[in-house]
Amino acid sequence: MDLSPRPGAGRPLVFEPPAAFDDHTTRLRPVRRSRARIVAAACCVVLGVGLITGAVTGSWLTGESGAAAGDASVFAAAADAWHSEPVDTLFPRTVEGEGAGPGGADRRWTRIAVAPDSGCATGLDPLLHKALETAGCRRLVRATYTDATHSYVTTVGMVFTEADAEAMSALRTRFAKEGLAARPDLLPRAYPVKGTIAADFGDRQRASWSVSVLSDAPVVVFAVSGFADGRPVPAPEPAAKAMAEGATSPAAQSGLGHEARGLADRIERGLRKKAAEATEDAS
Secondary structure, X not given: OOOOOOOOOOOOOOOOOOOOOOOOOOOOOXXXXXXXXXXXXXXXXXXXXXXXXXXXXXXXXXXXXXXXXXXXXXXXXXXXXHHHOOHHHHOOOEEEEOOOOHHHOOEEEEEEEEOOOEOHHHHOOHHHHHHOOOOOOOEEEEEEEEEOOOOEEEEEEEEEOOOOHHHHHHHHHHHHHHOHHHOHHHOOOOOOOXXXXXXXXXXXXXXXXXXXXXOOOOEEEEEEEEEOOOOOOOOOEEHHHHOOOOOOOHHHHHOHHHHHHHHHHHHHHHHHHHHHHHHHHHO
């Protein structure tokens, strides 16, 4: 994974408003294309293009349907992010989760460690690996975080696939129809870190999880959470179930569903943002 900082995007282009002009006349005169009017027209064209581009980019960042799902350049930028973006961009040292906790409480996660990038065979549970095999696996990147109170630990990761947009859309549909993201036998694996509060974060400590198959990027984003004290959890729950109103499981009462879903969502947003920015810089 490239740890070097990306070069800056450069000074933004700023357009000054056109100079005012006097349109008071005493008789009709031939129309002349003044420089001010030409500049004004050019500004309107640039502004229109900017609004359209901004609308498309904004929709893609929020995951709205029909946004930029067919934008090959954005799709390609996301596909290359695992080696083109610094590790601190993919997995920031701290992640703010405004409104991500139970009842809309704010969350803040601090990175404990980043796993070496690898293939999927060693980093994913065999059944989850098999469920994703139609998309192929280019690279798996993961990091483990803890919350502000150091009560919980969460491993968040991204599987960068070899699939095109059509194949990713088909995989997303399959996961939704078959409920694969909620199957306990398809839990993502935790990434324990020796010498830290996540040292005992293994398979038996997994309490809640989230798996999201993107259709507008060749990426599967996942997260799995547990208690920092290493206690085992006999019956882990998917984040959606643990976050449901009235849920009373240990994962639900502790907010571990929110930990998994909230952190995965912020990492996914970061990926979308960088892919969109890379596309804009290249244009």
